[in-house]
Amino acid sequence: MSTKRLQIAAAGLGRMGKRHALNFLSRTPRAELVAAFSPDPVELQWGKQHLEPYGVTLYDDYDKMISQDGLEAVVIGTATSVHADEAIKAMGKNLHVLCEKPLSTDIEVCKQVVEAARKRPHLKVMCGFSRRFDESYRDAHQKYEQGLIGRPSIFRSQTCDKHDPSGFFVEYAAWSGGVFVDMSVHDIDLTLWFFGDEIIPKSISAHGITAVQPDLKRYNDYDNAVGIVEFHNGKIAYYYCSRMMAHGQEDVTEIIGTEGKLSVNSNPQTNLVNLYHSGGITREVPKDYYGRFEMAFVRESNEFTAACLDDTPLPLKLSNAVKAVQLGAWLQEALVTGRQIHFDEIGRRVERSHL
Amino acid sequence: MSTKRLQIAAAGLGRMGKRHALNFLSRTPRAELVAAFSPDPVELQWGKQHLEPYGVTLYDDYDKMISQDGLEAVVIGTATSVHADEAIKAMGKNLHVLCEKPLSTDIEVCKQVVEAARKRPHLKVMCGFSRRFDESYRDAHQKYEQGLIGRPSIFRSQTCDKHDPSGFFVEYAAWSGGVFVDMSVHDIDLTLWFFGDEIIPKSISAHGITAVQPDLKRYNDYDNAVGIVEFHNGKIAYYYCSRMMAHGQEDVTEIIGTEGKLSVNSNPQTNLVNLYHSGGITREVPKDYYGRFEMAFVRESNEFTAACLDDTPLPLKLSNAVKAVQLGAWLQEALVTGRQIHFDEIGRRVERSHL
């Protein structure tokens, strides 16, 4: 194992960008965060306090940052709209790329990133689906591969956020791609992991409501949605996404096979504490996604770094990221149009009116 | 409270019929099982051993049984195909009726039973949806009525049976009405309880597979199915039914509101025992529906009896039984045809092709 440390830069110092920067700064032993970029003065000010003192050079120009001497990799945690462009530019500078999900909410743009990566096979380009790095999902997948549940047939997965009454997510909906692209894409990615990335959808249905934020309708979006994807190989995945949870983050997955079932997080909990009181027994729940998956992000940084330094395979294919967004977009379409979508056995979309 | 005991007869001594008979015989203090009927000599033989010694008169002719002097009520646990006919005949004899679900798998036939009951308002006629009598569902409903979860918006419910490799349920599918009518009807009934029986569906989707019993396709049925019902008042119910569970019966319900969530049975368990062993910590799960709901059936017998004797309202409306079967039948149609079904705001079915 080389003792050289991966020279990496962080693009974006917003909510997730900060976390990536800090994880590479101090929780990824084999990496060295050498640069960070943000177009936002407030975020740069944060960088001056928390990154600069440790030798991280700050930039307000992405292009300049990726031209820094000796740079080997970049972690992209900026707004979704610039993910693809920044990823492609970084590859142009011969840099490995870890890009926060999604590559884009536009499938064609996603495909451009994949294409760019295909041309530079020596580069490690990964779209960060954090659940793949969570130790519970890893354990479940390992048990699945041991055959403990027989042939997997039904996949149930939900991404449910604690309700944020600020209404932040209404404006966010304008460019998020919709709940199935923004939230369920994690569940869809897991589906590809457990069902195999070669699966071909047969039909898709979805329904949604706006229970707490009616203004979402302006953007054709919903705060609660349920969708079903039936696959040609006799499997079904169904998803629930919600921004309405009173209790906290609740991301649950069940993989149901012919001989057993695996569940992840069917008993949400922040930690191992229970409070027994006159009203019963209470345990708390993580407040947000990062409360549930913090260590998965740390593991993601470390495994990406190892793959770059040791030239070993990444744990997930970039093309899956496109497929996950595509399925999310179809679910969103089924949701918005109120129509079932159908596909033939090689995955071409078909109309059912003539059937 | 009267000390008179309700004179009741049991029709059918098959799997569920036996249970009803025994519950009225010895676990319903205010009732007295005085007669029982079965067309099946084997079942009658069982009755000779287990009922006759306690003063229960046995019949191989339903009409004769319901003509027995002094009879006040009948519990119907025969095959579904004769439920409606027997119920209507019993009402003709001025008997209260507790009928195992469903009244019929045919909506029109269901409606005839309701119509017959409407004409005899002094009779108590109930279709037994056992979960309404389960103490956990009762507690959840009470908490819901206290407003603990705000406005209920999403209803998730599943009925999942332990896999029976004998293939029994293949032949059963010929006349069961399909999985959504046979299994999910319980979940749909609960939906009516929590969302209100006046709710009007807006659109319905469903998808299914045959993972363990491909022969089901002969009867247009499935061993695993997922369906979504969206209602006009901004609520969604989604269902999963399966006959494939390796571990046992797993019937789970979640009612998700704007300010909280209630779950019933998110941690399935037979009892309060855990075994700690070298492979971890294991608890067992009820093997079947009766293992989970036995005490609910006992309570059902007792509450039905009390309503008959004291002339108090039944805990559920007969018309709900029709509505539940209707929704189940639509889900089944959506499942079999691979098409979404749509309804206008007063519940009339509409085609979407012109939209």
Next chain:
Amino acid sequence: MSTKRLQIAAAGLGRMGKRHALNFLSRTPRAELVAAFSPDPVELQWGKQHLEPYGVTLYDDYDKMISQDGLEAVVIGTATSVHADEAIKAMGKNLHVLCEKPLSTDIEVCKQVVEAARKRPHLKVMCGFSRRFDESYRDAHQKYEQGLIGRPSIFRSQTCDKHDPSGFFVEYAAWSGGVFVDMSVHDIDLTLWFFGDEIIPKSISAHGITAVQPDLKRYNDYDNAVGIVEFHNGKIAYYYCSRMMAHGQEDVTEIIGTEGKLSVNSNPQTNLVNLYHSGGITREVPKDYYGRFEMAFVRESNEFTAACLDDTPLPLKLSNAVKAVQLGAWLQEALVTGRQIHFDEIGRRVERSHL
């Protein structure tokens, strides 16, 4: 199986007496409650309302009741102080006896009951240790007998009541025999069940506090106590009893063996409902002993009845009831004196001062 019903009378219509009476009246199909006794006019008034209308003859004189023609058995749920006397009198009338625990808080008196029963081997005489009839404890014991935990070595058991701020239990302490006799006697009985009733104590220690009810000290009693019994065969049982729980009844047992562990009720719960709210996830806990063990009492009534009618063995030996009280009394002595108690290998008490 005989269809004759056991003619039984209930002595005592206080809190537990009422429950026994009602269980024999209407939840024990093979028994017929024919008489009931209470010295208390208020309790008798309750009997007039709830028992007399069903053909139960009421008595304010115990001796008269047990002389009623045709009576076969009596269930004793009066004050502990008269248990033994009433049991012995009933045996004198050739009646089977189900006596609420304990037979007495005085070991010598307990022994007299056992002696009386020994002389009438045709009578079924049982002291009701309800946990032996609980389905979870039954399941745990069955798993233990299958060898699933290897050789049992450590037994941890607690009886913890919801705090009753009325101070009722202070006066009650005057004659209860102390917490180890009154509360832990259930845990000790379970110890005898799992470790075998032949076990011989080697040494006993106990410590207690009065955290919520200092007045208990007047009666040399405590509201929280912990005790250890070490046995000569290399096993240990340890107990916690408390009257201070804020959350409800919490009776937990663990049987720890060389190859595994069985736990009963390590996750206390009233039912299968969980409420998810802004403070986390909450489940409720039974409020009292009967909330946890109601069905065990029903099963106790039924099994006692069956043993009487069919002349089959009772599920627990009367002598165990004496042994359990004896161990409780020694724990209480260790608690009050602040001294460890020692026994030689045949169970004779020894002083350690000379060791």
Next chain:
Amino acid sequence: MSTKRLQIAAAGLGRMGKRHALNFLSRTPRAELVAAFSPDPVELQWGKQHLEPYGVTLYDDYDKMISQDGLEAVVIGTATSVHADEAIKAMGKNLHVLCEKPLSTDIEVCKQVVEAARKRPHLKVMCGFSRRFDESYRDAHQKYEQGLIGRPSIFRSQTCDKHDPSGFFVEYAAWSGGVFVDMSVHDIDLTLWFFGDEIIPKSISAHGITAVQPDLKRYNDYDNAVGIVEFHNGKIAYYYCSRMMAHGQEDVTEIIGTEGKLSVNSNPQTNLVNLYHSGGITREVPKDYYGRFEMAFVRESNEFTAACLDDTPLPLKLSNAVKAVQLGAWLQEALVTGRQIHFDEIGRRVERSHL
């Protein structure tokens, strides 16, 4: 916040020593592991592979290591027998010290370390009781400080290891100080945290068995032991320690107050996965102490580092480490002698023979 990194050396590269070294090497951003010592060639060989490449200087002489220029702190993870000596020597070199527990199994030696530290108040000297750094215990303590359980009265805590059939712990018993000193010292330390370090014992009892490793008797030790410490302020702590668990590590703590209870780890689990199979539902349990507390050790490294660099108070007092060992030693004495130990109200030991 200074960006300077604490220059620290690791003494001992055995099982725990390696973990400390690696935690300071790569999971403690503000520290820099600059040196490591082991007297053992095999351990040094491990250091050559895993530490030297990252700039860590290796030593086979402790004295030389602590004389290295620029060194500021040392983490001691050697054999218990040299902890105290190494700690005192390090203080002599003006180094901060993080010492694995216990300082010594000999109380007098412990006190020497405390005395040495008292003379150098500018140095941070901490004995690592890892549970104090576990997020669940932290959360429980915070809830306790918010008054959520009223006045704490009963403390139950257990340290239970997965059975290691190799018999390793038999030889280990020769110098471990016995199970209460070696294992329960963590539970005792927690007691001091929750009950306050000023508490004075009133009486102590303990009982033990050798269920799986009879050879332990050679060293006056046990593989299962239960002990009770009653304190003068009306509180009780009771402990169970075992090396016999079939299922894995199970360290449980309950703090029971007048108005509620806090539990930590009453549902042991490795992660959030459940496997549903034909035998029920199974979850796994951490295999060992580090599987349960790994992140607590990382937090310990980080908090110790922060205290050294920022000259802020350590989260636990060194004197507590002595008190915890003292209580453990008394429990062990009560265990071995089969006698209760008594103390007067100012903590002086008294004989009870004259009481």
